[in-house]
Each structure stands twice: as structure tokens, then as C-alpha cells.
Amino acid sequence: MTVPAGVSTTAALSLIDVLGAAKEASRALATLTANVKNAALEAIARELERGVDRVLAANELDLANGRENGLSVGLLDRLRLDEARIAGLARSVRDVIALPDPVGTVVRGSTLPNGVRLSQVRVPFGVVGAIYEARPNVTIDIAALALKSGNAAVLRGGSAAESTNRELVALIRAALESVGLPAAAAQTIDPFGRAGATELMRARGYVDVLIPRGSADLIQTVVRESTVPVIETGAGVVHIVLDASADESMAVEIVHNAKVQRPSVCNAVETVLVHRDAAARLLPPVLAALRASGVTVRGDERARAVDAGLEPATDDDFATEHMALKLSVAVVDDLDGALEHIRRFSTQHTESIITADMANAERFLAEVDSAVVMVNASTRFSDGGEFGFGAEVGISTQKLHARGPMGLPELTSTKWIVRGDGQVRG
Amino acid sequence: MTVPAGVSTTAALSLIDVLGAAKEASRALATLTANVKNAALEAIARELERGVDRVLAANELDLANGRENGLSVGLLDRLRLDEARIAGLARSVRDVIALPDPVGTVVRGSTLPNGVRLSQVRVPFGVVGAIYEARPNVTIDIAALALKSGNAAVLRGGSAAESTNRELVALIRAALESVGLPAAAAQTIDPFGRAGATELMRARGYVDVLIPRGSADLIQTVVRESTVPVIETGAGVVHIVLDASADESMAVEIVHNAKVQRPSVCNAVETVLVHRDAAARLLPPVLAALRASGVTVRGDERARAVDAGLEPATDDDFATEHMALKLSVAVVDDLDGALEHIRRFSTQHTESIITADMANAERFLAEVDSAVVMVNASTRFSDGGEFGFGAEVGISTQKLHARGPMGLPELTSTKWIVRGDGQVRG
Known part of the structure; x- marks a missing residue:
């Protein structure tokens, strides 16, 4: 794979490796049955339940750092996990199991006068990137939704949640491997810091869509800086x-x-x-x-x-x-x-x-x-849950691709399948 | 309307006026019936037929300049119009009349347990921008497709076709006015030169989607430089x-x-x-x-x-x-x-x-x-015409919003309509 323009190979050689591995893993995910993906989701829920102590210890580190760095009470609350919240995360992963798999849905189709058969089917994007703030629940949400829709996930969380996210991603990767799926399908690029986030926004060719979640500032930065297509989940006045x-x-x-x-x-x-x-x-x-x-x-x-x-x-x-x-x-x-x-x-x-x-x-x-x-x-x-979409990908305020509350189908693209028996164009 | 970040007000004050007028006109277009839009398209076809001499004179100017500037035989051929080609343009506009209007199509809908009724309907993007090379037929194609899908069009053609495009856009605007629609729904920004194209790519908030048509270089530049969402119509290896x-x-x-x-x-x-x-x-x-x-x-x-x-x-x-x-x-x-x-x-x-x-x-x-x-x-x-979409918007090689041959529905967004009788969330 060639390195896309705008991605510096010297500064980010190992980030490129991470993205390349995610792309590779996405190919395996694209053709999985819903049964296999659901087994992986169940494994993630179980790993979360089994890993409560490790996650809480990591979260305590982040909270201590946050208090030292003067994080506001509100931000500390968003960052904080406890047993009940982790149980809630496991429950939300199991909610995703219950959602229908969008991949393979036939959107439309027809037979042309010459007998050529067309069908437009839903396929995963490939690699979904997410840039968000110090809310560890987003790590699990996005990873579960990406997996169910057949996408690999590359996650960049807020640095204030770095320890928690590291544990959560490790759990997800262990769960993937436990059902025979590539761990590379879930990646955190937190270790690459701010420069990593910048490279992620330029990684057209590796990352198929980028979803910013968080403050208006964060979202506007991603919209402005990305060459990767962005789904803008905006503020609501x-x-x-x-x-x-x-x-x-x-x-x-x-x-x-x-x-x-x-x-x-x-x-x-x-x-x-x-x-x-x-x-x-x-x-x-x-x-x-x-x-x-x-x-x-x-x-x-x-x-x-x-x-x-x-x-x-x-x-x-x-x-x-x-x-x-x-x-x-x-x-x-x-x-x-x-x-x-x-x-x-x-x-x-x-x-x-x-x-x-x-x-x-x-x-x-x-x-x-x-x-x-x-x-x-x-x-x-105005909410994906209320609209009956199950888990919430976000609410898109842009007009391209998805608008309003997004469900799993909004995490897919489509592909045209054409079946002939020798037809040529006259 | 506030000026979006990245648009320089000093260098491009009058370009902002043009874009603002297009946005304003797009509001009038958004709620037009198919009958009114079809009447406008028929008026465009007739203005093309009536204006053959003016268009050919303008085209002759561009061709003479092109020959002087050493344009290749292939490029001169793409630039050249003659009576038959103009008749073909009028015919292609009438073909768009025959296509179903995508606006107002209900994509999906449901009634929630509390009686709230949801429907997701197709709506125009608003303002569609196009950046393309010296092929005057694209001016007519994009303007007709944008109009039928209820969008205003802001066009930036190749400078080698500037005189021809000026005449074509003038014809389109006269046709719009002849049926009582705002001329501002079709705009050329060719007079603003390269700087205008750059500003167009940054005009998020004014322009809802940007479609580059032409060489791989042109398309990659637009993908790289735009903050406006882009539909990439790519090269085919x-x-x-x-x-x-x-x-x-x-x-x-x-x-x-x-x-x-x-x-x-x-x-x-x-x-x-x-x-x-x-x-x-x-x-x-x-x-x-x-x-x-x-x-x-x-x-x-x-x-x-x-x-x-x-x-x-x-x-x-x-x-x-x-x-x-x-x-x-x-x-x-x-x-x-x-x-x-x-x-x-x-x-x-x-x-x-x-x-x-x-x-x-x-x-x-x-x-x-x-x-x-x-x-x-x-x-x-692999072609919109062969797929039965009628006129060709282009073939998208990106995964967001549209993939493969694009028809009129790909020039629309959607909007959720929610009808209640006093429901609140519990």
C-alpha cells in the first residue's frame, strides 16, 4: 500500500503500521456473518465484566492525573467509571448484538433489458476512525458499533482518559482474538499523541470515514483539517x-x-x-x-x-x-x-x-x-434510541451521507454487484 | 449569514455575495414542484436552441484563444461546440425532464409506540458546487441535474471555456427568469479565477456539496483543499x-x-x-x-x-x-x-x-x-445511463454518501419529519 499524500512517513512510520494493520483486518471483518460478529460482541461484554478491576485501576490513574491537572468536576464525572457504569457498558454491547446486521442488505436492484442483473448491497466502510474526548464509554460504543457493521475501528480518545482507554482497547482485542478475529480490528492511537490525531485526519486511503465526537471546537478542527471524509456530529442550537x-x-x-x-x-x-x-x-x-x-x-x-x-x-x-x-x-x-x-x-x-x-x-x-x-x-x-435505531452512532448535522440520528446502516457504504453471462455494451 | 472560517472577506467579498445569493435562491428551489422545475428545464432547452449563434460565437473566441495558447487537439475537441452538439445539449436537458423528481420521496418511516409519526424524506442539498475542466457540456449537465433535484448550482469551469460558459450560464439564467425562478440559482464563478475556485472549496456553510469533474489532478486538489464535503468522482484503473x-x-x-x-x-x-x-x-x-x-x-x-x-x-x-x-x-x-x-x-x-x-x-x-x-x-x-438512472452525475469512487454511478437521488440529502400531538419524552 502506498503512503497517502499528507502522511509523513518519517514522523509517523509506526502510525502507518497501525493504520495498515487496521486496513488489513478490515478485509477479514467485511465478510463475517452476523453470528461471528455477535460472538465477538458477547466476548467483549464478558471481558468487560471479567476486567472490572483492571479497568477501574486504570481509570483511578486517569482520575488522579485529572485532579492533579485541575480537570473540572464535570469532566472528571465524564471520565469516571465505576462498577455500575462498566456493567452499563457491557449491557450496551449486548444491545448491539440485538440489532440487525446492516451488511448484505440489498438496497435496490433490477434486471436490465439485456439480462444483466444489478443489485446494490450494503458493505462496511472498511476502517472507521473516531476522535473524541475523555469519555471512556465512547471507546466501547464506537468499537461495538464498528464491529457489528463489519468495520475496523481506529480510536483516538482524549489524553485525560489514556490509561482507561488502553485497558478497554486491550479487553476488546483479547475478546476479538478469543473468537478467532484479528486484534488489529480495534486500535487505539492514543500513544501517538496530538501528532497521531493529525496524521489520522490525513490518512485518506487508510481510513474510510472519520467521526468526531465532542465539543464544537474538536468537531470543527476535524472538519477543517481532515482529508478523510468526515461525518460531522454537530452541536444543537x-x-x-x-x-x-x-x-x-x-x-x-x-x-x-x-x-x-x-x-x-x-x-x-x-x-x-x-x-x-x-x-x-x-x-x-x-x-x-x-x-x-x-x-x-x-x-x-x-x-x-x-x-x-x-x-x-x-x-x-x-x-x-x-x-x-x-x-x-x-x-x-x-x-x-x-x-x-x-x-x-x-x-x-x-x-x-x-x-x-x-x-x-x-x-x-x-x-x-x-x-x-x-x-x-x-x-x-431527536435521538437514535427514540427513533428505534438501537445504539447511537451520533446525530449528523451535515447533509452528505447521513443526516440526523445515525444507526448502524449509516456506518456502511454500498457496492454494486453486476451479474451477466457474457454481455458487452453495444 | 456569517462568513465561514477560511473564506477571506477582503479578497472575495463579491464571491461571498454570489454564494450568498445562490444560498438564498436555493431556498426558493427547495420547495418547487416537479412541474415548475420541468418548465424551467424546457425553457433552458429552448433558450439553447434560440441562442445557438451566440453560443457558437463565444465558443469560437475560446477556440481561437485555445489555439493561440497551444491547447492540444484533444482538448480543443472537448471545448468545441457546433450546432449538432448544442442540439445534443438541449436533448440532454429534455432527458432530465423525463426523470422522476427525487425530492419528497419518502425513504423510510414509522410510527413510534407513543404515536409520534416519523418519515425520512429526500430534500435538496441546497447549493451544489462543481469544479471542472474546459468541457462546456458539463455546465449544462450539472445545471440541469442540480435544478431537477432542487439545488442551486455554483459552477467553476475551465478558464479555457470561459466565454462559452458565460453565454451558457446567461442562457440558463434567462430561462429561469422566464418561468419566474431566481436567476441566482445558476451561477458561474469563472470571473473570480483560480482564487475563486480556492474560496469555493472553503465555503462551508454556503456550499453543501462540491463535485469535481475532470483529471485526477483536479480531483485530488479538490479533495485535499476542500472543507466543503466532496463527492470524489475518480479515475478508473x-x-x-x-x-x-x-x-x-x-x-x-x-x-x-x-x-x-x-x-x-x-x-x-x-x-x-x-x-x-x-x-x-x-x-x-x-x-x-x-x-x-x-x-x-x-x-x-x-x-x-x-x-x-x-x-x-x-x-x-x-x-x-x-x-x-x-x-x-x-x-x-x-x-x-x-x-x-x-x-x-x-x-x-x-x-x-x-x-x-x-x-x-x-x-x-x-x-x-x-x-x-x-x-x-x-x-x-458501469455507467449511470446503462444502470437506468438517466443523465449521469458522475461515478463516485468514495464510500461516503454515494458509491458508483450516481443518479438524481445522489444529489439530494434527507430530512426527518416528526409529527406529534403533544408528546414529550419520559
């Missing part, structure tokens, strides 16, 4: 529009659910836009419910005219994914005003309208250019 | 494997058809790999047929042992897409040897095996990692 005709209790419950049920996730609402004709009717009960749950609400000038207790909201507020019990409110003249605000501030993840007006509902669904658009439902439904 | 059991007349006819029927295209065969047990039986008639049609054949050492008239083939020969009446031959030990050669030299476009052995056929189909894999058929069938 998510909007709910309260139309003039919105039912009051629906508005109150959906906004409250979309912010409070789990504020730290990307499908939680960040901004509520309310029609001026409904502002006096809807804002008081909506705000009361939010405040009762400890949500800090800011508002534009017109919202503050309805509720003087609102702190003023700036453009920065409207552009921010808070991932916290914070929310901004603005009053708009009409549906066009709401659409314009969304165009300006949305990250094109998920938006919902609460309305009884069918024409406005249809316009909203047609004109809002986001991965998921909703009528009269909580934005929290 | 295409292989045909003659297995030990291959039928002689099938081998002769398919290899001949795959090289000679149209040597200048990406699905023409470049290398024939013959099983050692069949080399003495198959090579003489295969080579005789090729030579009778003027094909220059090179061979590896073992092929030259069968046919001393072969020039020696180097690794460079095996790695080259000749697009000419040239072909290389190698003898392999077995199917594994063929698969290894293909792994080393293929561009993962199209490969075919000629065999009567079912196990080898199935292994080939499963293990060759190319966009199109064939048994007992000419590689020339």
Missing part, C-alpha cells in the same frame, strides 16, 4: 416555535420537557420563539414552569415587555448551545420572523413548532433546513 | 480477471468491448489479469482481437513468456488510467494473486471477473472492494 394558535398546555409541557428532562444533551431546546399574538398568553405559564425547575431564562426586548423579570438576551445567547438549565426567548412577528431567526442562529440539528394551524405546520416542515423538523413534539425525540 | 475456467469467446469479447468500444472513458479496462492455467489458452485470442483493433498491449514477464511480442509492462503501466488504446496484461497464480494485484493498483472503480466457477465468482464479488464488481460482463456497463 435547537429552537421551539410557539405559533399564535399553540395550545397552552402543549406549549408548557413540550418546552419544559425539551429543556429540563436532560439539559446537557444536543437535542435539548436552547431558544423559544413566540408569536407576538400569543406572547401575553403563553409566555407567563411557559416561563413559570421553567423557573419552577430552576431554568434561567433570558429574553429579547419584546419578551421583556411581557415579563420584566427576564434578563436581556444578546445575539451571543441566541447562538449558544448552553447544555445547561438556561434558555433564551424572543418574540417574533409571524412565522416568517421565526424562520428568519432560525436561519440565522440554528445549527440545523432539530427544530419544533407548536401549532394548531396546518398551513403553518406544513410550511415549517418544508422550509426549516434542519436534520429533524417537528410539529407538536418535544425536541428530545 | 479498471481490471478484468480471466479465471482458469473462463469461456474463451466470452473472454475475447468482453475484454475487447471493455477496451475498444470507447477507450477514453473511466469504465474502460486498463489491465487484464489471467490465471496461469489459462494463459496459454486465452492470451493468444484475446491479444489477437485487441491488436486487430489497434490496441498496444504490454505484459509482465510471465505474459511475455506466452507472447514474445508484448512490450514489458512496469508498475507505472499497471497504475495508469490510459484512456487510450493501451492495455497491460499480467499472469497471476490464482484468484488470490488477482485480488492482491487489484488491491495494489485498483482505483476501486470497477472490476470484472470472467469465470465459470461459482465459488470464485462469489469470492470476487465479496472481496473486491470497488464501487462496481462484475461477473461475466463488460466493465463498460
Whole structure:
């Protein structure tokens, strides 16, 4: 295999070896039956259960380092594993066993007039790369999803989780070998540090797709630096529009659910836009419910005219994914005003309208250019698990290949199979 | 709209205006019915017919410049339009009218246990960018396909065709306006020169997908430089494997058809790999047929042992897409040897095996990692038109989003539509 342009052979000779081994292993994985892949997943779950002590010891090292380096309480919590969390990881691996294998699915097919038979079938990408932060659960998630979809995985986790990830990848590799599969199908490139991450982004020809998971900064860096095709799983500056005709209790419950049920996730609402004709009717009960749950609400000038207790909201507020019990409110003249605000501030993840007006509902669904658009439902439904995809690969905010919640099929490509009996082109 | 990172506002302020106008126009296009889009396509066909003289005059200017600048005969031929070719362009636009509109197709859907209804529908990308060389027909092709799929098009053609493209885009814009659509839905950025092409590749947020069409150099530059998602339409170093059991007349006819029927295209065969047990039986008639049609054949050492008239083939020969009446031959030990050669030299476009052995056929189909894999058929069938897709967007050699011949659906993304009646997440 030739070294792709942009990959430095001197600085990263051994990284190239790792990637080459992953590519080689991916060929073995591509043609496995679901039964074999499920046996490997079960072995991973069992190794996790058997290796609890080793994983916890490694995690304790990372946590001690993290405390020394002044990691925030939130980051330390994301980094922390305990017996219950490891049991949860094993359970999530077994959930992947239950999912249908996408590989081999016939997407479409036909027989041409000359008798040539075509079928387009799902095949693994080959090597899936992932770059993410210090959340050890992502190591297991991505490795399990990649394996079930027939892909080798090359993982680059946050350096703060390096010891934990090393143990987890060692467990996965032992599990693969225990069922006769190549250990090289799961690789960590954490030992290569930042330079390794950079090389991974340039490793077109070795890595077929790269999935960044984490902060907006991390994702934007990967999008900007990669020559490998990227699936962007983006931030959610998510909007709910309260139309003039919105039912009051629906508005109150959906906004409250979309912010409070789990504020730290990307499908939680960040901004509520309310029609001026409904502002006096809807804002008081909506705000009361939010405040009762400890949500800090800011508002534009017109919202503050309805509720003087609102702190003023700036453009920065409207552009921010808070991932916290914070929310901004603005009053708009009409549906066009709401659409314009969304165009300006949305990250094109998920938006919902609460309305009884069918024409406005249809316009909203047609004109809002986001991965998921909703009528009269909580934005929290924008989720692979809720959509019935099983485990979550992520939520894509780009338009190429996958958009919105991604399931296992989104970790595959396709291939055309052509069967003839001697046909030539006239 | 904010200016995306990497787009220089000082150097390219007016390019940003062009891209912003395209984005704005794309919103109007996204919700058009097929009837309106077809009327616009018919208007384009008619404007082409009406504007023959203007287009030919502009083309004459480009041809004169090209001759002055020493353009090769082949390039001048690709650049040249005449009345018949313009009539062909109008016909190809009308062919697009006949294709089904992919927008609004429901890809999948379901009703969740809580009554929330999901459907995933095809939507336009928004703005499709194309970077290509001095082939004016691409201007019309891409604009027509983009329009039918509800996308605005931003076109960057080769500078050698600048006058012709200016006229063609002016025709398209007049046609759009004649049916009440925004002219900004079709844009050329040729006046911005090379800097404009560079800015286009960085215009993430304005341009949703970028399609390079042309030489391997051009495509690799776009892949390397773009932050906008790219669909790589790659070169074809295409292989045909003659297995030990291959039928002689099938081998002769398919290899001949795959090289000679149209040597200048990406699905023409470049290398024939013959099983050692069949080399003495198959090579003489295969080579005789090729030579009778003027094909220059090179061979590896073992092929030259069968046919001393072969020039020696180097690794460079095996790695080259000749697009000419040239072909290389190698003898392999077995199917594994063929698969290894293909792994080393293929561009993962199209490969075919000629065999009567079912196990080898199935292994080939499963293990060759190319966009199109064939048994007992000419590689020339690897084509959108032959596959029944109508007009050709290109043949993707990447694995993300689209792989192999692309039709109109490949110029769309999807969007999830969620309809509830007040559901919240528990």
C-alpha cells in the first residue's frame, strides 16, 4: 500500500503500521456473518465484566492525573467509571448484538433489458476512525458499533482518559482474538499523541470515514483539517416555535420537557420563539414552569415587555448551545420572523413548532433546513434510541451521507454487484 | 449569514455575495414542484436552441484563444461546440425532464409506540458546487441535474471555456427568469479565477456539496483543499480477471468491448489479469482481437513468456488510467494473486471477473472492494445511463454518501419529519 499524500512517513512510520494493520483486518471483518460478529460482541461484554478491576485501576490513574491537572468536576464525572457504569457498558454491547446486521442488505436492484442483473448491497466502510474526548464509554460504543457493521475501528480518545482507554482497547482485542478475529480490528492511537490525531485526519486511503465526537471546537478542527471524509456530529442550537394558535398546555409541557428532562444533551431546546399574538398568553405559564425547575431564562426586548423579570438576551445567547438549565426567548412577528431567526442562529440539528394551524405546520416542515423538523413534539425525540435505531452512532448535522440520528446502516457504504453471462455494451 | 472560517472577506467579498445569493435562491428551489422545475428545464432547452449563434460565437473566441495558447487537439475537441452538439445539449436537458423528481420521496418511516409519526424524506442539498475542466457540456449537465433535484448550482469551469460558459450560464439564467425562478440559482464563478475556485472549496456553510469533474489532478486538489464535503468522482484503473475456467469467446469479447468500444472513458479496462492455467489458452485470442483493433498491449514477464511480442509492462503501466488504446496484461497464480494485484493498483472503480466457477465468482464479488464488481460482463456497463438512472452525475469512487454511478437521488440529502400531538419524552 502506498503512503497517502499528507502522511509523513518519517514522523509517523509506526502510525502507518497501525493504520495498515487496521486496513488489513478490515478485509477479514467485511465478510463475517452476523453470528461471528455477535460472538465477538458477547466476548467483549464478558471481558468487560471479567476486567472490572483492571479497568477501574486504570481509570483511578486517569482520575488522579485529572485532579492533579485541575480537570473540572464535570469532566472528571465524564471520565469516571465505576462498577455500575462498566456493567452499563457491557449491557450496551449486548444491545448491539440485538440489532440487525446492516451488511448484505440489498438496497435496490433490477434486471436490465439485456439480462444483466444489478443489485446494490450494503458493505462496511472498511476502517472507521473516531476522535473524541475523555469519555471512556465512547471507546466501547464506537468499537461495538464498528464491529457489528463489519468495520475496523481506529480510536483516538482524549489524553485525560489514556490509561482507561488502553485497558478497554486491550479487553476488546483479547475478546476479538478469543473468537478467532484479528486484534488489529480495534486500535487505539492514543500513544501517538496530538501528532497521531493529525496524521489520522490525513490518512485518506487508510481510513474510510472519520467521526468526531465532542465539543464544537474538536468537531470543527476535524472538519477543517481532515482529508478523510468526515461525518460531522454537530452541536444543537435547537429552537421551539410557539405559533399564535399553540395550545397552552402543549406549549408548557413540550418546552419544559425539551429543556429540563436532560439539559446537557444536543437535542435539548436552547431558544423559544413566540408569536407576538400569543406572547401575553403563553409566555407567563411557559416561563413559570421553567423557573419552577430552576431554568434561567433570558429574553429579547419584546419578551421583556411581557415579563420584566427576564434578563436581556444578546445575539451571543441566541447562538449558544448552553447544555445547561438556561434558555433564551424572543418574540417574533409571524412565522416568517421565526424562520428568519432560525436561519440565522440554528445549527440545523432539530427544530419544533407548536401549532394548531396546518398551513403553518406544513410550511415549517418544508422550509426549516434542519436534520429533524417537528410539529407538536418535544425536541428530545431527536435521538437514535427514540427513533428505534438501537445504539447511537451520533446525530449528523451535515447533509452528505447521513443526516440526523445515525444507526448502524449509516456506518456502511454500498457496492454494486453486476451479474451477466457474457454481455458487452453495444 | 456569517462568513465561514477560511473564506477571506477582503479578497472575495463579491464571491461571498454570489454564494450568498445562490444560498438564498436555493431556498426558493427547495420547495418547487416537479412541474415548475420541468418548465424551467424546457425553457433552458429552448433558450439553447434560440441562442445557438451566440453560443457558437463565444465558443469560437475560446477556440481561437485555445489555439493561440497551444491547447492540444484533444482538448480543443472537448471545448468545441457546433450546432449538432448544442442540439445534443438541449436533448440532454429534455432527458432530465423525463426523470422522476427525487425530492419528497419518502425513504423510510414509522410510527413510534407513543404515536409520534416519523418519515425520512429526500430534500435538496441546497447549493451544489462543481469544479471542472474546459468541457462546456458539463455546465449544462450539472445545471440541469442540480435544478431537477432542487439545488442551486455554483459552477467553476475551465478558464479555457470561459466565454462559452458565460453565454451558457446567461442562457440558463434567462430561462429561469422566464418561468419566474431566481436567476441566482445558476451561477458561474469563472470571473473570480483560480482564487475563486480556492474560496469555493472553503465555503462551508454556503456550499453543501462540491463535485469535481475532470483529471485526477483536479480531483485530488479538490479533495485535499476542500472543507466543503466532496463527492470524489475518480479515475478508473479498471481490471478484468480471466479465471482458469473462463469461456474463451466470452473472454475475447468482453475484454475487447471493455477496451475498444470507447477507450477514453473511466469504465474502460486498463489491465487484464489471467490465471496461469489459462494463459496459454486465452492470451493468444484475446491479444489477437485487441491488436486487430489497434490496441498496444504490454505484459509482465510471465505474459511475455506466452507472447514474445508484448512490450514489458512496469508498475507505472499497471497504475495508469490510459484512456487510450493501451492495455497491460499480467499472469497471476490464482484468484488470490488477482485480488492482491487489484488491491495494489485498483482505483476501486470497477472490476470484472470472467469465470465459470461459482465459488470464485462469489469470492470476487465479496472481496473486491470497488464501487462496481462484475461477473461475466463488460466493465463498460458501469455507467449511470446503462444502470437506468438517466443523465449521469458522475461515478463516485468514495464510500461516503454515494458509491458508483450516481443518479438524481445522489444529489439530494434527507430530512426527518416528526409529527406529534403533544408528546414529550419520559
